[in-house]
Amino acid sequence: MLKNLTGKTAFVTGGAHGIGRGIVEALRLAGARTAFCDINTELGEATARAAGADFYPADVADADALCNALEAACERFGDIDILVNNAGISEFSPLAETSLEQFDRILAVNLRPVFVTAQWMAARRNTPEGRTRYGRIINIASTRWLQSEPGSEGYAASKGGIVSLTHALALSFSDYxxxxxxxxxxxxxxxxxxxxxxxxxxxxxxxxxxxxxDIARACLFLADPKNDFINGQNLVVDGGMTKKMIYCE
Structure with missing residues (x-):
């Protein structure tokens, strides 16, 4: 799949480090013009230099800031073909000690931006020509959408929401x-x-x-223009752990 995304433009949320940086680097190696946003300006600038990508500082919990970053990338590249919603936070705390504000913040960072970016793309593509253009939305969830530990309510809710929102969006984009x-x-x-x-x-x-x-390669697979018959799916990349039966010894 090397260079199979030449001529395409990608935008990654939370692309400054970790999984996000790996995705940014992989998209660039595959030939895509790549932009990303992150709240960490220092790491974002370092990743942009290393990968040859465009960086836009933004807190994804701020819908206006997120859309402004998308618009800025469009002004530079003309359009966004591939959206990767990777930004996320994990804050675990005992249920009795978890504040409503903490729960809401996790959803605002992990889940709501998936809707914001998808709605932005739908509005931008809502023309006869736009509906025929190649496009991919790839959301990063977690195996915690179906497995949990104590004190992970906010994170589990956000990741489960991403899986459900993914198949709902796949149907909403069926005319695109x-x-x-x-x-x-x-x-x-x-x-x-x-x-x-x-x-x-x-x-x-x-x-x-x-x-x-490992996650970056999965993104490239889903972004491949030939893979348009994979839709509304949740691809688990976990080394087989969710298929392993575990009992206490």
Missing amino acids: NVTVNCISPGWIDNGNFGSISEQDRRQHPSGRVGRPA
Whole structure:
């Protein structure tokens, strides 16, 4: 799939580091003109220099700031063909101690921007010519959409919402040449492999924890112009962990 996205334009939310940076780098290597936003200006500028991408500082919880970043990228590149909704936060706390403001903030960062960017694309493409243009929306969810630990209510709700919103959006975009899919990563290490034990690795059927590049390659697969028959799906990339039966010993 190398260079199969030449001539396409991509926009990634939360692209400054971790999985987001891996996606930005992969899209650039595949030939896509790539822009991204992030709240971390220092890391965003570093990623932009390293990847050859355009960076727009923005807090995705601010819908106006997010749409302004999308519009700025359009002014530079003409249009956005591929939207990757990657931005997210994880804040775990005991249920009795979790504030409503904390819960709302997680949804505002993780879930609401998926709707905001999709609505923006639908409005922009809502012309006879626009409805025929190639387009891809790829949302980053999590295996926590169906598995949880105590104190993860906000995160689980946001990721479950992304999976459900993905198939709803796929139907809403059925009159457009736009597919909508999501990816649910499992344990992805963002650079701390030194702290991962052999037991951590062995518990995965694949024999290791994930890397950002694993998710980036899945994005390239879904973005491939030939893969237009994959739509409304949730692709789990977790080394097989969600298929493993686990009992306490």
